[in-house]
Amino acid sequence: MTQDSPFPGRFAVAPMLDWTDRHCRYFLRLLSKHATLYSEMVTTGALIHGDAPRHLDFDASENPLVLQLGGSNAQELAQCARMGEQWGYSEINLNVGCPSDRVQNNMIGACLMGHPQLVADGVKAMRDTVDIPVTVKHRIGINGRDSYEELVDFVGTVAEAGCKHFIVHARIAILEGLSPKANRDVPPLRYDIARQLREDFPALQFSLNGGIKTLDECEQHLEHFDGVMLGREVYANPWLMREVDERLYGLPGHSPQTRTEVLLAMRDYIERHCSNGGKVVHVTRHLLGIAQGFPGARRFRQLLSADIHRTDNPLLVFDQAIEVLQGR
Ligand SMILES: Cc1cc2nc3c(=O)[nH]c(=O)nc-3n(C[C@H](O)[C@H](O)[C@H](O)COP(=O)(O)O)c2cc1C
Structure with a gap:
């Protein structure tokens, strides 16, 4: 990246299990050359004990491509981050936003918002191991730990371990009694809280995620955030990606005409x-x-x-x- 080039994460397509597999990403890349794409979440267990090539292989055209990991054991995270770097991913992201029961039992996802030091230890271990950036995607809280002070404690602790870019899904996660799907709609969106974070941590970069549907909205949010991340709307209406390079990166590319x-x-x-x-x-x-x-x-x-x-x-x-x- 030269000094004048835009932040690569200005527009990202969210990691989505079962949706953003390599076929989906190949397709999305035809619509925008510069958007950052994410893998589905892969757990450290699946990478270490399972079929790593099945989870990690991708087409070179998919870069910039972020590998999203689910896990909390620092040593395992470091091992998987190294695999991701060797495989050619451009960044490693840790999932601290997924509310599924299945992952909570293994200390993966949003429940980790209650354990900032554990997340920090994982981030540090990964940063000590790889040269590519290590980032965190998280919620603004979880039930029982949803005050702004606790959120600041989380971001501050993880930032001290060297994470410089946080992707904020701007709603809390409710860890009991709400399905993962409902957890993407029911807790209200609080863009104001994400914005406050960015004001309170001026040295860090923040991307906003949750409920964004149009490039007009993206442009508005980019006045206050370093990046935006869209999930469901891109999947439902991928053609909107066609204008991303020109409108959000100011880099006229080779967008398809039809x-x-x-x-x-x-x-x-x-x-x-x-x-x-x-x-x-x-x-x-x-x-x-x-x-x-x-x-x-x-x-x-x-x-x-x-x-x-x-x-x-x-x-x-x-x-x-x-x-x-x-x-x-
Ligand atoms: C089918 C599906 C699967 C998802 N899987 C993941 C995942 O693997 N990792 C993750 O961090 N978030 C996951 N999410 C959450 C999205 O990344 C995103 O945070 C959420 O959908 C809110 O953004 P949106 O309103 O633009 O869709 C998933 C969402 C959907 C709809």
Whole structure:
């Protein structure tokens, strides 16, 4: 990065389990060259004891790409951060926002907001091991620990361990009695608290996450934050990424002109994926949103979410779907 180049994390697509896999990211990268992309969360256990290449492999075009880890054991985090760096990821991010019961039992995710020193120890161990940045994605609190003073204690403690960029999902997580899905909607968004953090820690960088839907909103938030992170809206309406390079990075890129252009590039990708033993639907399930707002959108989605599962020739169904959006 030169001194004048924009902060790489100005616009990021959120880590989303089961959604932002490598096929999804390859697709999103066709729409923006500069947006930062995130892996799904991978637990340290899965990387150390499981099939690491399955979790870590990606296409070089996906960079800048952040590996998101779930875990709290400093030594294991360091080991996994090293793997991520060796694999070619551009940054390591620690998940301190996921409220699932399953992960709480293993001290992963949002429950770690109650253990700032443990998070700091993990961050320090990773920073001592890798040269790429180590960042933290967190909530503004958890039930029972949701005062601003406690949030400041969390960020301050983790910052002392060397984390310089915090991605704030601007709502608390409720650790009992609310599903992960409800935890993304029910606790109210408090952008004001995230903004206060940025004012109180002027030496750190903060990205805002939660409920952002348009690039106009992104531009407004970027007046107060170093970066914005969007999750569900990008997945539902990926075409909005097309203007990210020009509008948010001021770097006119090579944005695709039509959805057809993107889908034809994905067709080549699908053929490569299939020749390596993959299935068409592994990829096409991520493409449904690209037709959002178009007259043929329903037909497009029907072809790719229903018909494609009932045919012996899924690539042909994919071609029919491309036809629906021809020239758009
Ligand atoms: C299907 C799904 C899976 C998610 N998985 C993760 C995850 O692996 N790690 C994480 O930090 N957050 C995860 N999240 C939360 C998002 O990263 C993000 O914080 C949240 O959706 C709020 O942003 P949004 O309103 O722009 O979607 C997930 C969200 C969704 C919808």
